[in-house]
Amino acid sequence: MAERITPRNTNYSDWYIDIVTQAKLADYSPVKGSMVIRPRGYALWEKIQSNLDRMFKETGHVNAYFPLLIPQSYLQKEAEHVEGFAPELAVVTHGGGSELEEPLVIRPTSETIIWSMYKKWIQSYRDLPLLINQWANVLRWEKRTRLFLRTSEFLWQEGHTAHASSQEAEEETLRMLEVYKTFAEDYLALPVLTGVKSQSEKFAGAVNTYAIEALMQDKKALQAGTSHFLGQNFAKAFDVTYQTPEGTLDYVWASSWGVSTRLIGALIMAHSDDNGLVLPPRIAPTKAVIVPIFRNKNKDQVLTYARSVFAALQETLGNELNTVIIDEDDSNSPGWKFAEWEMVGVPVRIEIGPRDMENQKVVIVRRDTGEKEIVPAAEAAGRVQQLMEEIQSNLLQRARTFRDQNTFQASTYDEFKAYFNSDGGGGFVTAYWNGDPAVEARVKEETKATIRVLPFGNEETAQGNTCIFTGEPAKYAAVFAKAY
Amino acid sequence: MAERITPRNTNYSDWYIDIVTQAKLADYSPVKGSMVIRPRGYALWEKIQSNLDRMFKETGHVNAYFPLLIPQSYLQKEAEHVEGFAPELAVVTHGGGSELEEPLVIRPTSETIIWSMYKKWIQSYRDLPLLINQWANVLRWEKRTRLFLRTSEFLWQEGHTAHASSQEAEEETLRMLEVYKTFAEDYLALPVLTGVKSQSEKFAGAVNTYAIEALMQDKKALQAGTSHFLGQNFAKAFDVTYQTPEGTLDYVWASSWGVSTRLIGALIMAHSDDNGLVLPPRIAPTKAVIVPIFRNKNKDQVLTYARSVFAALQETLGNELNTVIIDEDDSNSPGWKFAEWEMVGVPVRIEIGPRDMENQKVVIVRRDTGEKEIVPAAEAAGRVQQLMEEIQSNLLQRARTFRDQNTFQASTYDEFKAYFNSDGGGGFVTAYWNGDPAVEARVKEETKATIRVLPFGNEETAQGNTCIFTGEPAKYAAVFAKAY
Numbered sequence: 001m002a003e004r005i006t007p008r009n010t011n012y013s014d015w016y017i018d019i020v021t022q023a024k025l026a027d028y029s030p031v032k033g034s035m036v037i038r039p040r041g042y043a044l045w046e047k048i049q050s051n052l053d054r055m056f057k058e059t060g061h062v063n064a065y066f067p068l069l070i071p072q073s074y075l076q077k078e079a080e081h082v083e084g085f086a087p088e089l090a091v092v093t094h095g096g097g098s099e100l101e102e103p104l105v106i107r108p109t110s111e112t113i114i115w116s117m118y119k120k121w122i123q124s125y126r127d128l129p130l131l132i133n134q135w136a137n138v139l140r141w142e143k144r145t146r147l148f149l150r151t152s153e154f155l156w157q158e159g160h161t162a163h164a165s166s167q168e169a170e171e172e173t174l175r176m177l178e179v180y181k182t183f184a185e186d187y188l189a190l191p192v193l194t195g196v197k198s199q200s201e202k203f204a205g206a207v208n209t210y211a212i213e214a215l216m217q218d219k220k221a222l223q224a225g226t227s228h229f230l231g232q233n234f235a236k237a238f239d240v241t242y243q244t245p246e247g248t249l250d251y252v253w254a255s256s257w258g259v260s261t262r263l264i265g266a267l268i269m270a271h272s273d274d275n276g277l278v279l280p281p282r283i284a285p286t287k288a289v290i291v292p293i294f295r296n297k298n299k300d301q302v303l304t305y306a307r308s309v310f311a312a313l314q315e316t317l318g319n320e321l322n323t324v325i326i327d328e329d330d331s332n333s334p335g336w337k338f339a340e341w342e343m344v345g346v347p348v349r350i351e352i353g354p355r356d357m358e359n360q361k362v363v364i365v366r367r368d369t370g371e372k373e374i375v376p377a378a379e380a381a382g383r384v385q386q387l388m389e390e391i392q393s394n395l396l397q398r399a400r401t402f403r404d405q406n407t408f409q410a411s412t413y414d415e416f417k418a419y420f421n422s423d424g425g426g427g428f429v430t431a432y433w434n435g436d437p438a439v440e441a442r443v444k445e446e447t448k449a450t451i452r453v454l455p456f457g458n459e460e461t462a463q464g465n466t467c468i469f470t471g472e473p474a475k476y477a478a479v480f481a482k483a484y
Numbered sequence: 485m486a487e488r489i490t491p492r493n494t495n496y497s498d499w500y501i502d503i504v505t506q507a508k509l510a511d512y513s514p515v516k517g518s519m520v521i522r523p524r525g526y527a528l529w530e531k532i533q534s535n536l537d538r539m540f541k542e543t544g545h546v547n548a549y550f551p552l553l554i555p556q557s558y559l560q561k562e563a564e565h566v567e568g569f570a571p572e573l574a575v576v577t578h579g580g581g582s583e584l585e586e587p588l589v590i591r592p593t594s595e596t597i598i599w600s601m602y603k604k605w606i607q608s609y610r611d612l613p614l615l616i617n618q619w620a621n622v623l624r625w626e627k628r629t630r631l632f633l634r635t636s637e638f639l640w641q642e643g644h645t646a647h648a649s650s651q652e653a654e655e656e657t658l659r660m661l662e663v664y665k666t667f668a669e670d671y672l673a674l675p676v677l678t679g680v681k682s683q684s685e686k687f688a689g690a691v692n693t694y695a696i697e698a699l700m701q702d703k704k705a706l707q708a709g710t711s712h713f714l715g716q717n718f719a720k721a722f723d724v725t726y727q728t729p730e731g732t733l734d735y736v737w738a739s740s741w742g743v744s745t746r747l748i749g750a751l752i753m754a755h756s757d758d759n760g761l762v763l764p765p766r767i768a769p770t771k772a773v774i775v776p777i778f779r780n781k782n783k784d785q786v787l788t789y790a791r792s793v794f795a796a797l798q799e800t801l802g803n804e805l806n807t808v809i810i811d812e813d814d815s816n817s818p819g820w821k822f823a824e825w826e827m828v829g830v831p832v833r834i835e836i837g838p839r840d841m842e843n844q845k846v847v848i849v850r851r852d853t854g855e856k857e858i859v860p861a862a863e864a865a866g867r868v869q870q871l872m873e874e875i876q877s878n879l880l881q882r883a884r885t886f887r888d889q890n891t892f893q894a895s896t897y898d899e900f901k902a903y904f905n906s907d908g909g910g911g912f913v914t915a916y917w918n919g920d921p922a923v924e925a926r927v928k929e930e931t932k933a934t935i936r937v938l939p940f941g942n943e944e945t946a947q948g949n950t951c952i953f954t955g956e957p958a959k960y961a962a963v964f965a966k967a968y
């Protein structure tokens with residue numbers, strides 16, 4: 001590669017942006033805060049989409065599409081909702097050459113427009129549950145942006161479900177949290193903490209927000225997905241009632257849940273290294289690349305041999321466009337190509353030179369560890385197939401070990417501060433907390449650490465213990481971290 | 485169904501809207517001109533998307549995502565482009581709580597934003613061709629809208645390719661036209677005419693626009709997809725040059741091409757009948773429905789029998805959510821259910837009652853013809869599988885016959901007018917034309933018929949013939965129709 005990636009130790013932020021831009025995952029657009037997702041980045045989103053979409057359908061959901069533009073007045077129907085989103089809205093004031101009677105906002109999320117439709121579609125308990133998901137772009141005006149992690153426009157999915165009981169809606173909320181956790185771990189190789197958010201960190205309009213939280217290599221946390229129990233808040237705002245089997249009327253119960261292109265940022269920051277992107281095989285658009293090494297005199301023979309290995313790999317790994325690539329370009333040296341394919345994160349590289357050809361062997365190099373092995377050509381496809389599983393589980397294990405090594409329990413506020421203030425500090429720090437939002441705010445002010453989740457069962461753990469910030473009886477065992 | 489569909493003969497427009505709303509394909513949204521695509525409609529779009537996307541990838545294209553918002557000044561860089569789209573723009577003037585320095589428009593199409601990025605990405609002939617597609621929402625402010633056929637916001641794909649030569653870009657333009665034609669015929673069972681548009685009907689900013697045109701049951705044409713040869717227009721507007729192998733600089737050549745959710749409208753209008761939607765099996769989300777017919781006393785036995793047929797069908801047709809449905813609901817009568825499943829266009833219905841159970845038979849009913857056959861239960865899955873192919877090809881054949889019966893050649897302008905003015909008139913009418921846009925405009929004014937395409941090779945056909953509108957020598961054999 002012509003350019004060099006800034007090493008993580010020198011500047012983690014620069015390292016991240018170097019990978020995103022040099023691996024051509026995304027680019028800055030002329031509109032401030034909006035990014036262009038380039039083909040290599042979009043291919044990751046397609047992998048995320050197709051796997052999640054299948055998991056949504058397996059859990060009974062169907063897709064639909066609701067309008068981009070929402071009457072401004074709709075957001076005002078739910079008080080907390082408008083308070084949360086008003087500062088981030090993009091407003092359309094003119095359409096078709098004239099000024100609009102009522103301004104329209106570009107959806108920052110779709111609860112309001114969707115619940116205005118649910119009002120039309122739901123009459124009876126027979127219409128419930130309604131389990132709808134939408135793949136869409138949304139826009140939240142941001143002042144400080146970072147490619148994938150925080151952009152004004154981003155792509156996401158948003159599930160919006162309607163139920164006949166509180167219990168059913170809560171079960172749905174937790175079911176989808178579990179789908180996100182499974183997806184993050186099984187596909188992105190991203191171990192995540194789950195739990196409920198503190199009230200100050202919840203979604204504007206929710207009763208409770210649940211989240212999956214992952215730890216990045218700089219020991220900062222990243223919220224990778226959220227699932228909200230909305231109670232009857234939006235049903236009341238849009239007057240959506242249903243007739244119960246007993247003939248009475250009740251407001252409908254709701255959940256909503258979403259993940260976005262931010263997951264691509266998480267994927268990059270969790271696994272990549274100073275040589276570029278590292279991708280878990282299940283999410284890698286290109287699973288293996290063959291780099292034939294030849295000179296003019298032996299070019300034809302080496303290419304013929306390499307192509308036979310290529311054909312075998314395609315048979316094993318799949319022959320969709322770019323699943324396996326053979327890099328026959330002769331304007332760059334093998335060393336340049338090795339660096340290039342490392343940069344873009346192809347999980348396995350196969351080097352094939354004249355000597356390998358003579359011996360009927362190939363050289364296989366793992367992207368995650370850099371390990372090389374020499375394998376008989378006839379076994380290459382099978383070995384690469386095995387490596388897909390080995391690399392996938394190694395990445396998850398590596399990320400889990402890193403997270404465990406950076407997960408602490410603080411017994412005092414001084415100890416708590418020490419975790420976050422020390423050079424190279426950070427991680428997930430559990431601390432007993434009395435549940436007071438003012439204390440939470442002060443800790444954030446003083447340490448920049450926020451509560452990422454209150455893990456399931458944490459209240460039992462907290463019982464009989466002391467809040468490390470106040471000395472008062474603890475109510476929660478909260479997990480804190482500095483976060484993206 | 486509680487409501488009745490207006491028969492086609494009574495009011496074709498009402499018939500169309502009745503089907504869209506009663507089959508729950510789409511609904512009106514609170515924002516004028518925007519529609520909600522409901523799950524049943526969106527499932528059709530998913531089928532269209534997945535098949536087209538595979539065809540795009542097989543022809544070497546990759547997907548990417550570009551910003552929704554475009555600086556207003558960008559549209560002005562291509563003179564014809566801004567003239568065509570300015571009246572249809574939605575304009576964002578405020579973002580994040582303050583007024584924007586430059587207004588942003590919601591993309592009506594993405595040539596300008598994409599070519600501003602191509603300027604960054606293309607330097608040398610080595611960067612070409614660039615074959616990028618985008619799946620996205622776009623917005624063109626419309627005064628008169630109709631669900632799927634014309635809405636302010638719609639979903640589509642837009643391909644944007646960059647090439648080193650005019651010839652390559654033209655080949656790409658025609659290749660994608662052919663992909664659209666194949667898709668329309670093989671999946672939507674929609675026979676289409678292809679050819680080039682007259683200059684007055686081309687895309688604003690194109691050198692030439694090619695289109696696929698289908699005939700609806702009311703004998704009006706519907707433009708179902710377009711592919712544009714853009715020449716160097718956008719490369720010049722955005723100053724995108726590349727270094728040739730010889731070291732000189734040249735402007736890049738371009739194509740763009742798109743189809744939209746309008747295809748769903750075409751699908752409905754081409755095949756459906758007075759009982760509701762009729763879907764080609766390859767695009768039908770649900771391929772078969774089993775309706776068990778039972779009373780309380782034999783419910784368990786009939787359901788057990790029906791479920792064994794259901795399991796066999798799932799094995800044959802696929803067991804994804806809703807591919808095969810068994811309707812066990814006992815709150816509606818079998819007759820009500822038959823009408824309901826006809827309404828939503830499931831290609832095959834299987835009726836299973838106690839007598840069928842005794843005889844180890846099932847009744848299979850085709851949606852396209854209404855034909856019933858009684859088949860041994862053991863052969864049901866195989867027969868339904870066969871019927872998928874038979875129905876698919878019957879629908880294409882039926883639409884082709886209808887089109888052929890409504891395709892005419894007019895030798896005089898009087899004859900031409902008679903085709904369009906007669907009761908139940910319409911269709912594709914070929915006429916020799918001198919090529920004068922003023923004549924084209926007058927014909928449109930007088931008959932409402934427009935040139936749909938100038939078919940490939942039409943200029944040769946026209947040679948030596950006389951323009952039916954002026955008596956002058958003909959230049960083209962143009963195909964006219966009234967159109968959506």
Ligand SMILES: [Zn+2]
Binds near residue numbers: 094098099
């Ligand atoms: Zn104005």
Ligand SMILES: [Zn+2]
Binds near residue numbers: 578582583
């Ligand atoms: Zn203002």
